[in-house]
Amino acid sequence: MNPMIKAIKAAQRAAGIDQVCHVKNVKQISGGLTNSCTGLTKNQQKALLRRYQYMAPKYEMPKQLKLIYSLWGQLASAGKxxxxxxxxxxxxxxxxxxxxxxxxxxxxxxxxxxxxxxxxHRGGPDHA
Incomplete structure (x- = not known):
């Protein structure tokens, strides 16, 4: 998948935009010419990405949640x-x-x- 499309999809998820609204945004950006972000020009894709990034919540992840994800990463590194x-x-x-x-x-x-x-802290791999 095109890196710009991946970025748009990630920003769409982060902003909590459902597929119906996404299609409406694409149509609006393209002037009604397409309903898919793959049909947008590079500049239109950038505009859509900026729109979604602006719509995403701007908050810091709580420390406990960061710790949970960090521990999960450590479990992955340990092969668990x-x-x-x-x-x-x-x-x-x-x-x-x-x-x-x-x-x-x-x-x-x-x-x-x-x-x-x-x-x-338990020994050996133990895949979830």
Whole structure:
């Protein structure tokens, strides 16, 4: 996938823009000529990316959440999880958050940190 398209899609997710709104944005940027960001010119793609970046929330990730992602990365480096990504970490943590998305389950963060620390200190690979 084109790096600019990847950046647009990442910014779209970060801004919480659903596919219907995304298509409307693409149509607006292109003057109605296309409904896909691959059909946009380079300048139009840049304009769409800037729009989405502007729409994304501007906040610092809480320290506990940073620690959770850091511990997950350490588990990956130690060979205890297969995939070092926020999505993989989120999917694992949802089991301990009663199905809530990790960033919405602040009351569970301390317990998850302890679970990940204990897992990290156990010996040998143990893939999730």
């Amino acid at each position: 999880v297969e995939k070092d990504s926020k999505q993989a970490c989120d999917a694992f943590c949802e089991k301990y958050c009663n199905g809530l998305r990790l960033y919405k389950a602040e009351s569970h963060w301390s317990a998850i940190i302890e679970i990940l620390k204990q897992w990290l």
